Amino acid sequence: MQFSRSVRTLVLVGWCVAVVVASVIPAPAGGVASPGAFVVGLDKLVHFGAYGVTAFLAAFALGARDARGLAVAVLAAVALGGGVELVQATLPTRTFGLGDLVANAVGALSGALVYVAVERRVWVTDDE
Numbered sequence: 738m739q740f741s742r743s744v745r746t747l748v749l750v751g752w753c754v755a756v757v758v759a760s761v762i763p764a765p766a767g768g769v770a771s772p773g774a775f776v777v778g779l780d781k782l783v784h785f786g787a788y789g790v791t792a793f794l795a796a797f798a799l800g801a802r803d804a805r806g807l808a809v810a811v812l813a814a815v816a817l818g819g820g821v822e823l824v825q826a827t828l829p830t831r832t833f834g835l836g837d838l839v840a841n842a843v844g845a846l847s848g849a850l851v852y853v854a855v856e857r858r859v860w861v862t863d864d865e
Contacts, residue, residue, distance in 0.1 A: 742798070742800065745794075745797050745798040745800070746798045748794060748797070748798070749791075749794040749795055749797070749798040752790060752791060752794050753791065753817060756787050756788075756791060756817070756821070757817075757821060759787075760821045760824075760825065760831070761821075761824060761825070761828060761831065763830040763831075764830055764831060780837070781836060781837070781840040782840075784818070784837050784840035784841050784844060785840045785841075785843060785844035785847070786844060787841075787844065788814045788815070788817075788818050788840070788841040788842070788844035788845045788848065789844035789845060789847045789848030789851070790848060791813075791814040791817060791818075791844075791845065791848065792810050792811050792813075792814035792844070792845035792846070792847075792848035792849045792852070793810075793848035793849065793851055793852045794848075795809070795810035795811075795813045795814055796810035796848075796849055796852040796856070797852060797856075801849075801852065801856070802856070807849045807852070807853065810845075810848075810849055810852070811845045811846055811848075811849045814841070814844075814845035814848065815841060815842050815845050818837070818838060818841030818842070818845070819838060819841070822834065822837055822838055822841075
């Protein structure tokens with residue numbers, strides 16, 4: 738199935754809005770369990786997954802077909818994650834986490850690699 742650039746972009750924007758909203762609302766009581774910085778806990782897996790999907794969808798929206806397009810997708814996802822972490826540092830119910838930034842970046846890179854694995858088979862068309 739093929740999707741236009743407009744549809745791909747709309748999906749990306751919707752996902753990014755959902756990630757930002759979920760990242761700034763008060764955390765659940767007790768938060769998401771994490772054993773500590775740089776240790777893989779549930780919260781790091783959530784960060785990994787959220788920014789993996791973000792980079793995948795960014796590459797999808799761009800119709801990335803080369804390293805430059807993939808780099809833009811990964812950098813956009815990492816920038817979004819970094820911005821969210823900076824905003825969280827100002828919120829009374831959230832905290833800034835270096836481990837979260839690392840999980841975001843590793844997830845974004847992984848999402849781009851998954852995109853590469855499936856891009857040749859489905860989705861991208863250049864017709865507008």
